[in-house]
Amino acid sequence: MTGAQDFTDDDRRHFVRYTRTRSWPLLQRFPVSDELHTELLAQMLDSSPATISSLELSLAEESRSAAARLLADEPFRLALSQLPFRPDDVIVAVGDSITADRLGWFDLLDQSLALAGAPAATLVNLGVSGNTTADVLERFDLLAAAQPTHVLLMLGTNDARAHGRDSGYRMSTVDETERNLRALIDLVTRELGAAVTVMTPPAVDQRRIDEFFRDSPVRWQAAAVAEVADVVRKVDPRAVDLHAAIIDPGHSDLLESDGVHLSRAGQRFVLARIVEHLGDGRRA
Structure with missing residues (x-):
């Protein structure tokens, strides 16, 4: 580092919690060793590879503990047993930092299936922090390379992201988001022959956003995220409506202090x- x-x-x-260098498009198209991934994070964080490895292990252990607590809940355990995944399936998640x-x-789903002990599908996390629908469309070749049988698609929060303290230019217009989502769904179902489950972006908290990003040239508007959620519902009326589920004022504990990212409780809620x-x- 300089x-x-x-x-x-x-x-x-x-940083390590939200950064998966193995999912970065450049490093998927030009793979490097696991050791170099660790060294890359270490250099970015002015740290040692041993510290990075320790952080990754700690986060994995926390995820496993959270999955164990989820499995203690009988309705969740029953719902997990009803998942339509076969042992030879490849389930790929595509999304942003959430x-x-x-x-x-x-990751909680992966850990839950492992702890449940039943033969499980292969799960591949292709989430990349900051991604928009356009970003995922650009890296569709990498999604195709994973050979998914089922794609779980949660996008849109960053389409609503705005840049500029005064102007606030959005990353994508509503029309662009709709076009990108329709293209992605078509590519997954027609070209890959895979099933797809689409989710609306979770709701955000405007008060927390305004406080957390007060001096930042990057911000979100709750209304813009709601517009994206409407687009998702339009494109796929069967979508899992996380936005409507989280917007309830009684669910204030489901978001982090930045008002955008899901808290640990929020991630468990979303998985359920x-x-x-x-x-x-x-069952249908």
């Missing part, structure tokens, strides 16, 4: 909704 950074232990843990989160819903939806589809 100069020492003032990273705290919490800063490093937060999916890339090492304490997130998809997704598992319930998928299990209901099988």
Whole structure:
């Protein structure tokens, strides 16, 4: 690195929590060794590879503990047993930081299936922090390379992301988001022959956003995220409606202090909704 950074232990843990270099498009198209992935994170965080490995292990253990607590709940355990996944299936999650989160819903699903002990499908996390629908469309070749039989698609939060303190230019217009989602669904179902489950982006908290991003040129508007959720519902009326589920004022504990990312409780809540939806589809 060109100069020492003032990273705290919490800063490093937060960065590693949401950063999966193995999912970065460039490093998927030009793979490097596991050791180099660890070294890359270490250099980015002015740290040591041993510290990065320790953080990754700690986050994995926390995810496993959370999955064990979920499995103690009988309705969740029953819904998990109803998932329409076969042992030879490849389940790929595509999304942004909410999916890339090492304490997130998809890792919790992976850990839950492993702890349940039944023969499980192969789960692949292709979440990349900051991704928009356009970003995922651009890296569709990498999704295809994973050879999924079922794709879980949670996108849109970053389509609503705005840049500029005064102007606030959105990453994607509503029409662009709709076009990208329709293209992705068509590519997954027609070209890959895979099933797809689409989710609306979770609701955000405007008060927390305004406070957390007060001095930042990047921000979100709750109304813009709601517009994206409407687009998802339009494109796929069967979508898992996480936005409507989280917007309830009684669910204020489901978001982090930034008002955008899901808290640990929020990730567990989202997984329960997704598992319930998928299990209901099988029974139908």
